Amino acid sequence: xxxxxxxxxxxxxPLIAGKQSYESVTDTIGSIVLTRKHPRxxxxxxxxxxxxxxxxxxxxxxxLYKGVGIWGINIPVAWAFAIVNFVxxxxxxxxxxxxxxxxxxxxxxxxxxxxxxxxxxxLFAVACAGTFPLLHxxxxxxxxxxxxxxxxxxxxxxxxxxxxxxxxxxxxxxxxSLIFWYAGLLPDLASLRDRAVTRGKKVTYGILALGxxxxxxxWQNHQSAYLLLAGLATPLVLSVHSVVSLDFSAAIxxxxxxxxxPPYFVAGAIYSGFAMVLNLVIPLRKIYGLENLITxxxxxNAANIMLATGMMVAYGYxxxxxxxxxxxxxxxxxxMANRAFGPYWWTFWALMLFNVLIPQLLWSKRIRTNxxxxxxxxxxxxxxxxxxxxxxxxxxLNRDFTPSAWxxxxxxxxxWVTFLGSIGLFFTLLFLFIRFLPMISMAxxxxxxxxxxxxxxxx
Amino acid sequence: MKTEKxxxxxxAEFPDHEEILEAAKRAYAEGYRCMDAFTPIPVEGLAEAxxxxxxxxxxxxxxxxxxxxxGGYFMQWWAMVVAYPLNVGGRTxxxxxxxxxxxxxxxxxxxxxxxxxxxxxLNCLPRLHHPVFNAPDFERASTDKFFLCIxxxxxxxxxxxxxxxxxxxxxxxxxxxxx
Numbered sequence: 183x184x185x186x187x188x189x190x191x192x193x194x195x196p197l198i199a200g201k202q203s204y205e206s207v208t209d210t211i212g213s214i215v216l217t218r219k220h221p222r223x224x225x226x227x228x229x230x231x232x233x234x235x236x237x238x239x240x241x242x243x244x245x246l247y248k249g250v251g252i253w254g255i256n257i258p259v260a261w262a263f264a265i266v267n268f269v270x271x272x273x274x275x276x277x278x279x280x281x282x283x284x285x286x287x288x289x290x291x292x293x294x295x296x297x298x299x300x301x302x303x304x305l306f307a308v309a310c311a312g313t314f315p316l317l318h319x320x321x322x323x324x325x326x327x328x329x330x331x332x333x334x335x336x337x338x339x340x341x342x343x344x345x346x347x348x349x350x351x352x353x354x355x356x357x358x359s360l361i362f363w364y365a366g367l368l369p370d371l372a373s374l375r376d377r378a379v380t381r382g383k384k385v386t387y388g389i390l391a392l393g394x395x396x397x398x399x400x401w402q403n404h405q406s407a408y409l410l411l412a413g414l415a416t417p418l419v420l421s422v423h424s425v426v427s428l429d430f431s432a433a434i435x436x437x438x439x440x441x442x443x444p445p446y447f448v449a450g451a452i453y454s455g456f457a458m459v460l461n462l463v464i465p466l467r468k469i470y471g472l473e474n475l476i477t478x479x480x481x482x483n484a485a486n487i488m489l490a491t492g493m494m495v496a497y498g499y500x501x502x503x504x505x506x507x508x509x510x511x512x513x514x515x516x517x518m519a520n521r522a523f524g525p526y527w528w529t530f531w532a533l534m535l536f537n538v539l540i541p542q543l544l545w546s547k548r549i550r551t552n553x554x555x556x557x558x559x560x561x562x563x564x565x566x567x568x569x570x571x572x573x574x575x576x577x578x579l580n581r582d583f584t585p586s587a588w589x590x591x592x593x594x595x596x597x598w599v600t601f602l603g604s605i606g607l608f609f610t611l612l613f614l615f616i617r618f619l620p621m622i623s624m625a626x627x628x629x630x631x632x633x634x635x636x637x638x639x640x641x
Numbered sequence: 642m643k644t645e646k647x648x649x650x651x652x653a654e655f656p657d658h659e660e661i662l663e664a665a666k667r668a669y670a671e672g673y674r675c676m677d678a679f680t681p682i683p684v685e686g687l688a689e690a691x692x693x694x695x696x697x698x699x700x701x702x703x704x705x706x707x708x709x710x711x712g713g714y715f716m717q718w719w720a721m722v723v724a725y726p727l728n729v730g731g732r733t734x735x736x737x738x739x740x741x742x743x744x745x746x747x748x749x750x751x752x753x754x755x756x757x758x759x760x761x762x763l764n765c766l767p768r769l770h771h772p773v774f775n776a777p778d779f780e781r782a783s784t785d786k787f788f789l790c791i792x793x794x795x796x797x798x799x800x801x802x803x804x805x806x807x808x809x810x811x812x813x814x815x816x817x818x819x820x
Contacts, residue, residue, distance in 0.1 A: 204785035338720035342739035350746040358753040365757055376780035392767035396782050398678040400764045402688040406696040407760035418749050425742055629682045
C-alpha cells in the first residue's frame with residue numbers, strides 16, 4: 183500500500199475512488215439530474231411509493247371524516263401507533279443531522295459524499311413524523327392552538343408541559359434542517375444552472391440558485407454561515423429527541439418515568455437513522471453507479487456507528503430492567519414482568535432479537551463489508567427500533583396502576599394503512615429528490631478532490 | 642471607440658486554486674481594489690487576498706441568538722406569570738427550569754434564520770443577473786475553472802495596462818466582460 187492511500191484511521195479505502203477531477207465529479211453527480219435517463223428501477227420504486235402516498239391521503243381523509251375512532255386507540259392506550267410512528271420517524275431523521283453537522287465539526291471528511299442525501303432523508307422523515315401528532319390531535323384543523331399567539335379566547339399554551347416543548351423542538355428542527363440543507367445546496371444549484379442544457383432547467387435552477395456566482399465574498403459568507411449552522415444544529419439534534427423522550431418521562435406511568443430516557447432516546451435515534459441511511463444508500467449507489475463516491479469505507483463507518491449506538495441502546499434496555507428491580511417499586515417491577523411475559527411478550531422478545539442480537543453480527547468486518555448482509559442487518563434495526571417504541575408506548579399504558587383500568591390494544595386496518603402510507607410519503611419525496619436535485623454535494627466533493635490532489639503532491 | 646465605462650472589466654481564467662490565490666495577491670499588491678474572484682470551491686484566504694473584510698455573519702448570528710433566547714424566555718414568562726397565571730399546587734409562577742427547553746429552541750431557531758438571511762443579504766442575493774455572467778466560458782466557474790475579474794470602476798483600471806497585467810499572471814486566457 184502506498185503511503186498516500188493511507189487514511190488517518192488506517193483504512194486502505196480512499197474517500198473517493200478512481201481518478202477524479204473537478205469536472206468528472208461534477209459530471210457524475212450532475213448528470214443524474216440533468217441528462218441521464220432514469221433507470222427502470224426509479225419508475226418502479228416511484229410508482230409503489232406514490233401508490234402508498236395515495237393510500238395515505240385516503241387514510242387521512244377517512245380520519246378527518248370519522249375521527250380518531252377509526253384507530254384502535256382507547257383509554258388507557260390513548261397513544262398508540264400515531265406516537266410510535268412519530269417517534270420512529272423523527273429518530274430516523276437524526277442520522278442526517280448527525281452526519282451533516284456533528285461530523286462536519288469533527289472534520290470527518292468521509293461525510294461529504296453522503297451528507298446531502300441524508301439531510302434530505304432528515305427533512306422527509308421529520309415531515310412524516312410531523313403528520314402523526316397532528317392527526318392524533320383529534321381536531322387537526324385547529325393545530326395552530328399549539329402555538330403562542332394572542333387569540334380571542336385569551337388562552338396561552340402551557341409552557342411547562344413537555345408536549346408544548348415538543349411543538350417547539352420539532353418545528354425548530356424541521357426549519358433548521360431545511361435552512362442547513364438549502365444553504366448547502368446553493369452552490370450546487372448554481373452548478374446545475376450552468377450545466378443545464380434545456381431552457382426550462384436553466385431557468386428553474388437559476389431561480390433556485392438565487393444568482394450564486396461563487397465569488398470570493400459569496401464563499402466567505404457562505405462558509406461562515408454553514409459552519410455556524412452546523413454548530414447550531416449539533417446541540418439541536420441532541421435536544422430534539424431528548425424533548426421527545428420527556429413527553430414520556432415527565433409522566434408518572436411506570437415504564438415511562440425514567441431519567442435514562444433522554445440519552446437512551448438520542449442513541450436510539452442515531453441508531454435507527456444510520457440503519458435507514460444504509461438501507462437507502464446500499465441500493466442507490468449500485469443503481470446510479472456511485473461506487474466511486476460512496477465507497478465501502480462510508481458503508482463500513484456507518485455500520486460502525488450503528489454498532490456503537492446499538493450497544494448504547496442495549497445498555498439502556500439493561501438499565502431499564504435493572505432499575506425496575508432495584509427501585510423496589512412494585513408497579514415498576516410489574517411493568518417489567520408484563521413487558522417480557524405479559525400479553526405483548528412477543529413484541530419484547532422480537533425487539534431483543536432485532537435490535538440487540540442480530541446487530542451483534544456487525545462486529546465482523548466480513549458482515550460490515552458484505553452489502554447484502556449489511557442491508558438486512560440495517561433492516562432488522564429499523565424494525566427493531568419501531569418495535570422498541572411500540573413496547574414503550576403500548577405495554578406501559580395498557581396495564582398501569584389499577585387493574586380495573588387495564589385494556590388491551592390492537593391496531594386496526596386504518597392504523598396499518600396510515601403507517602404504510604407515511605412510508606409512501608417518505609419514499610415519494612425521496613424519489614423526487616433523487617430525480618431533481620443533486621444527491622451528493624458537488625461543491626464539497628470538488629473540495630475533496632482538491633485536497634486529495636494536494637496530499638498526493640506533498641507526500 | 643471603447644472606453645473604460647463600456648465594459649464591466651477583464652476576466653482571467655486559471656486552472657486551480659493555488660494559481661488564483663497567487664494572482665489575487667499580485668493584483669492586490671499592484672494596487673487593484675475593485676476586483677472579485679469566482680471559484681468552484683471555497684479557496685482559503687482568497688477573500689483576504691482580495692482585501693475583503695472579515696465576514697459579518699458570526700456577529701449577526703450571535704445578536705440574533707441572544708435576542709431569540711431573551712425573547713423566548715420573555716414570551717413564556719409573560720404568558721405564564723402575567724397574562725394567564727395558572728396556580729398548580731402553589732408552585733412558583735416563574736418556574737424557570739420548565740422554560741429552558743423552549744428558550745433554547747428559540748435561540749437556535751432565531752440564530753439559524755439569521756445565519757441564512759445574513760449570508761444572503763451580505764452577498765446581495767438573490768440577484769439573478771450580474772454583468773460577470775456575460776464573461777465567455779463563465780459557466781465553468783461552477784465546475785472546474787477559477788476566474789479573477791478586475792472591474793472597470795477600479796481607479797487604476799486601464800484598457801491596455803490592466804489587460805497586459807492580467808496576461809503577465811500567466812492565466813489560461815484573458816477576456817473582456819460586457820457590461
